[in-house]
Amino acid sequence: MxxxxxxxxxxxxxxxxxxxxxxxxxxxxxxxxxxxxxxxxxxxxxxxxxxxxxxxxxxxxxxxxxxxxxxxxxxxxxxxxxxxxxxxxxxxxREGGSGLLRAGLPPDLAGPTVAALLAGFRRADTGVELEVRELTTAEQLAALRARELDVGLVHHPCALQGLALGPVLRRELGVLLAESADAAADAVVPLAALGDRELVLFPRAGAPALYDELLNSCAREGWTPRAVRHGRGENFVRGLVLSGQAVAFVPRAEAVDVPGLVWRPLAGAPLSRRHSAAWPAGREDAAVTAFAEAVTVALREREGAVVDGGGTAAGGTGAERHEDPAAPGSGTSVRPLHLRPAAEYWL
Structure with a gap:
């Protein structure tokens, strides 16, 4: 005693x-x-x-x-x-989680990236088993707050109250389109050149803020899709694009060679996906840190992601702790913490 x-x-x-x-x-x-x-x-x-x-x-x-x-x-x-x-x-x-780390990954993460992440976590040798679940950002946030998930990989922008973050990583998006499309002949495609085509997006419920940010960014660049179609599975999305009526925005790493499809970078790189590991503030341990580091390395090495200068104060591969200023013991004013849509600033 x-x-x-x-x-x-x-x-x-x-x-x-x-x-x-x-x-x-x-x-x-x-x-x-x-x-x-x-x-x-x-x-x-x-x-x-x-x-x-x-x-x-x-x-x-x-x-x-x-x-x-x-x-x-x-x-x-x-x-x-x-x-x-x-x-x-x-x-x-105490909560029965000893020896098991419950982690969430988004459905759009490329297969080789998932494999590299798992291998990186194994190399950390934390003595903890990793249980991976395929969950959207909205599903992960709900599970993290319900203590049904220990850590996740979330899309930004999203609500971050009560969470700590690893480095925010950015992947530039290009356009996936049918090779018969007029814009396919260009080395770099302006968004406005997509004309009256439809856009294939993930269902909005999965990441509402990101969904709205993408559409707002398209509008600012002078393009409004004729319609928005929803799809999550790679084959379904590619099928809609192959029809010649639709396009999709994906990182270069996800644009595998498919006959009839081409991938082109967007002029001015106006669109991106931002991710980071997230976990309940105050619950960081060696296993959570190892997961955040494995995420960072996998996205950097497999998909060319870069650390977003506005989302994190440092550029290392470790899990810098960016806790909600409203969390107990943070010592700062009580304000909600968000990544602002279509901007690179912390509010």
Whole structure:
């Protein structure tokens, strides 16, 4: 019991140290932590006494890290991250999820990409079995919030409240059309050149915001399809395009050679798909991190995806944590977090 209490006490002291370091102000740090300023100062002083070094230089106007504080801050953050990972694993054990990671993948993900993702996760050797389900973004979001899914690969834009994200990856879309179409003779196709053809899209219920963003982008580029047809299966979509009456937007990696069909890039690259791994905020552990890294590597290597500069603060293959600012303990103002449709900004 004593060891357990000492460990919890140390974690709380480290949280205080890191928060003061990030805020450079005891008053703001106390408000962020939901405590009074005197107890916060006492905790920092007790930690300094325990470590035998001064962590902060304090004046009436500012608080600054000492050299010792600068060196110890990364170690403190690492310990807090490992503590959160430990708690996440414990939660999964309590909920019966030990040894199993339930992951969602969108139906439009190419087969070789799925295979590369699975292989990458196996190489991580987390000791956790991966259970993959084919689910639309809307289905994944509902399952994540119901705790029926541990992690997923979602399309942006979508509602992100309560979720943490890995890197946001972008894949440019081109147009799949019948080789008999006039635009098929062009090396690069402007959207406006698609004329009165129909457009084959996934059903809107699967990813409403993405569906609307694609149609809005087409309208801005001067093209409105004569009609929108819905299809999910590759063969069904290709059949509609082969009829010569319709087109579809797909990444180059999904444009396999099919007699009678051609794929062309779009002028100005106005359309894209954006994805990221997503999981409930605060539930990150080694298995979730391995899945996010496997997703990033698979989409980059198999489909030429690039890290979206507006959706993530870093470009590494690891799972950077972009948590909802409304989540408990985030320390920021309570505002919903969304990827804005047709723009590359966080709101």
């Amino acid at each position: 004593c060891v357990s209490l000492l460990f919890v006490d140390l974690i709380r002291h480290l949280e205080c140290f890191v928060t003061v370091a990030e805020e450079s102000h005891f008053g703001r740090a106390a408000r962020r932590l939901g405590m009074a300023q005197p107890p916060l100062s006492q905790r920092v002083q007790r930690l300094e006494k325990e470590l035998g070094v001064r962590l902060f230089e304090r004046t009436s106007r500012r608080v600054a890290l000492t050299r010792a504080g600068q060196l110890l801050l990364p170690e403190a953050r690492t310990l807090l991250d490992r503590h959160e990972a430990l708690r996440a694993v414990a939660r999964r054990v």
